[in-house]
Amino acid sequence: MASPGVNLQITEPEQKLLQTLIYQECGMYFDERRVHFLQDRLQRRLKATGLDSFYSYYRLLTSREGKAELNALLENLTVNETSFFRNKPQLELFQKTTLEEILHRKQARRDFSLRMWSAGCSTGQEPYTMAMMAADALAYYNLRNPLPIEVASATKPLIPPPWKVEILASDINYSVLRAAQEAVYPEHHMEPVDYASRLRYFDKVGDRYAIKKGLKDMVHFDFHNLKTEFLPQRNDVIFCRNVMIYFDEAEQKRLIDKFYRCLNPEGYLFVGHAESLFGLTDKFRMIHQNNGTCYQRIEA
Numbered sequence: 001m002a003s004p005g006v007n008l009q010i011t012e013p014e015q016k017l018l019q020t021l022i023y024q025e026c027g028m029y030f031d032e033r034r035v036h037f038l039q040d041r042l043q044r045r046l047k048a049t050g051l052d053s054f055y056s057y058y059r060l061l062t063s064r065e066g067k068a069e070l071n072a073l074l075e076n077l078t079v080n081e082t083s084f085f086r087n088k089p090q091l092e093l094f095q096k097t098t099l100e101e102i103l104h105r106k107q108a109r110r111d112f113s114l115r116m117w118s119a120g121c122s123t124g125q126e127p128y129t130m131a132m133m134a135a136d137a138l139a140y141y142n143l144r145n146p147l148p149i150e151v152a153s154a155t156k157p158l159i160p161p162p163w164k165v166e167i168l169a170s171d172i173n174y175s176v177l178r179a180a181q182e183a184v185y186p187e188h189h190m191e192p193v194d195y196a197s198r199l200r201y202f203d204k205v206g207d208r209y210a211i212k213k214g215l216k217d218m219v220h221f222d223f224h225n226l227k228t229e230f231l232p233q234r235n236d237v238i239f240c241r242n243v244m245i246y247f248d249e250a251e252q253k254r255l256i257d258k259f260y261r262c263l264n265p266e267g268y269l270f271v272g273h274a275e276s277l278f279g280l281t282d283k284f285r286m287i288h289q290n291n292g293t294c295y296q297r298i299e300a
């Protein structure tokens with residue numbers, strides 16, 4: 001047993017073993033800039049388990065009984081920073097160009113379903129932003145391209161029928177998924193949300209803001225580890241922002257290939273502001289407009 005308060009030094013072989021295990025489990029890679037963060041989190045978990053060496057800790061993680069501890073470690077290693085309406089120029093591109101193009105293309109085929117995925121959704125601000133933007137875009141699109149379907153105004157749904165919008169939001173971290181599902185946010189998270197959206201999509205509960213049921217029902221949360229092969233298929237749009245930044249180049253390439261297969265033909269991929277597909281694939285074309293960037297699947 002390690003005595004509490006004492007920091008055990010991790011040896012180089014122990015660190016290598018643990019780094020490799022983490023990489024294999026979730027794709028996260030710790031270069032020299034982030035290795036102190038890794039060491040700090042490993043120290044914390046070692047103390048929490050009361051084990052007396054990092055090698056014993058590694059043995060625990062790779063044992064059948066170590067599943068829960070492996071999840072706890074991965075949760076401690078993820079960076080969950082997020083916000084509503086993050087990267088506004090990119091979201092404007094998403095709403096005004098991407099969604100508009102998809103809706104026209106789908107309506108021409110009489111396909112009224114839209115399927116989107118927020119991969120690495122953290123506490124939910126990203127998928128709820130996607131839902132708000134899709135609901136607004138569809139309301140505006142419907143105004144200009146009305147379909148001959150009568151809906152009584154008192155029961156007007158958020159998404160005008162026959163359109164259906166489904167957003168899957170996934171993460172590797174169960175705690176953030178629970179918070180996302182709860183969908184209640186403090187005032188200081190609301191700064192990027194304008195008053196019109198607050199009124200339309202949130203209820204004030206005490207001093208916090210709760211996502212309204214109609215919007216909440218558009219988003220389904222699930223656990224998905226992006227390292228695995230079996231990922232949700234048939235998406236029109238994938239947001240995977242500020243996730244790949246923690247992976248090395250080989251893992252980024254593998255993930256982009258998987259996203260290609262998870263997208264419908266001509267589907268769109270949105271990555272983070274500091275991320276790019278440049279040099280990693282030739283299966284997507286870049287779209288850049290007013291400081292916003294996204295990538296569209298190229299069809300053979």
Ligand SMILES: C[S@@+](CC[C@H](N)C(=O)[O-])C[C@H]1O[C@@H](n2cnc3c(N)ncnc32)[C@H](O)[C@@H]1O
Pocket residue numbers: 026027028078079080081082083086119120121122123126170171172173176224225226227240241242243272
């Ligand atoms: C920095 S947050 C980004 C949240 C949101 N996409 C945004 O841009 O605001 C990164 C998220 O990716 C998740 N993540 C990291 N590795 C993952 C993996 N292998 N599979 C699924 N999610 C992962 C983390 O748990 C974290 O919630």
